Amino acid sequence: MKVNGIDLKEKYGSKIRIGQQTIRERTIVNFTDWIDEYDSPTTGQEPKHKFFDVEAELIVIGTSKTDAELTVSNIIADCRSGEIELDNVDLILTGELKEAEKEFKKRWVYALSLKFQAWDKMESEVTVTIDDASSKTVDVAGNLETPCIIELVPSGAITRYTIKGAARNPVTGEEEDIAIKNLSAGKKVIIDGEACTVTEDGANKYADTEMWEFPTLLPGANALTFTSSSVPCDVTIKYKPRYI
Missing domain, CATH: 2.60.120.860 (Jelly Rolls)
Structure with a gap:
């Protein structure tokens, strides 16, 4: 997984394991209305395709509680916004970090869940x-x-x-x-x-x-x-x- 060209696995090495990475479908906004007295709906403009979520699950392994906390903090700093490239997907996504949640698993091991709000899904130039x-x-x-x-x-x-x-x-x-x-x-x-x-x-x-x-x-x-x-x-x- 890369964010703004930074390969997280290469940067953090044995401190992280990257798990499931998912691209959700876009939010669709429709402008079709059905007035009670009408026999069929009335359509307005074409539907708008807006944001979509991108989710990534990581395991963070620290040598101490402080080390684990700082690693989580640095990963979040790296992932704040920009271009996102997921493993095994030849697409470039543009978005920003919307949620980051960590869960204690065992001594100095945390599950870190990242959720991005994205708006572009592109191939390479x-x-x-x-x-x-x-x-x-x-x-x-x-x-x-x-x-x-x-x-x-x-x-x-x-x-x-x-x-x-x-x-x-x-x-x-x-x-x-x-x-x-x-x-x-x-x-x-x-x-x-x-x-x-x-x-x-x-x-x-x-x-x-x-x-x-x-x-x-x-x-x-x-x-x-x-x-x-x-x-x-x-x-x-x-x-x-x-x-x-």
């Missing part, structure tokens, strides 16, 4: 490279819309660069353009749909960007097109497939 192309279909696994990161490196100055297919109106679902202006030769521009930032060589470039939504990709085939002057521009798209 996928990178798609598009070398000087005007279009590309990106096939995305998963069953939820996922933020993506678009990196642009122009070979020369570009006055305006437009990306279609990576942003949608949140109400109508219709595609909307992402346009970025005044690109300089060799300077990497990053439109980060996860961090919600736009930078050029690390400096803020949001003022040169025209968009209503940061870029995302939908499950399945995403047809992307790229429009600029005749100046070539290398494009890299990064994303993590997400699941309900």
Whole structure:
């Protein structure tokens, strides 16, 4: 089990044993109502899939009561929030520690139960490279819309660069353009749909960007097109497939 890249078994060695690790299903919020006078229910918006619980059972073994207490404290500190990777599951979970309970078993041995409140269930990052192309279909696994990161490196100055297919109106679902202006030769521009930032060589470039939504990709085939002057521009798209 890893939290924020820390392998708990490697860090604590013989002081811990990691047992059952469980991913619970998400909480589902429905908006369907059934008015007494009606013959059938009325539906509102689509159901919302919200938090899900992640649970892990550990045994903590101390050389003394103080050692056991400090080990429990350090494990809880390591697990407060961030990315969680369970054993034998190739998914990355994002969440925060909601409950931690310890139970005395015998002299300086405790059962430690950790319960996380999680909201993202993702695969490892996928990178798609598009070398000087005007279009590309990106096939995305998963069953939820996922933020993506678009990196642009122009070979020369570009006055305006437009990306279609990576942003949608949140109400109508219709595609909307992402346009970025005044690109300089060799300077990497990053439109980060996860961090919600736009930078050029690390400096803020949001003022040169025209968009209503940061870029995302939908499950399945995403047809992307790229429009600029005749100046070539290398494009890299990064994303993590997400699941309900």
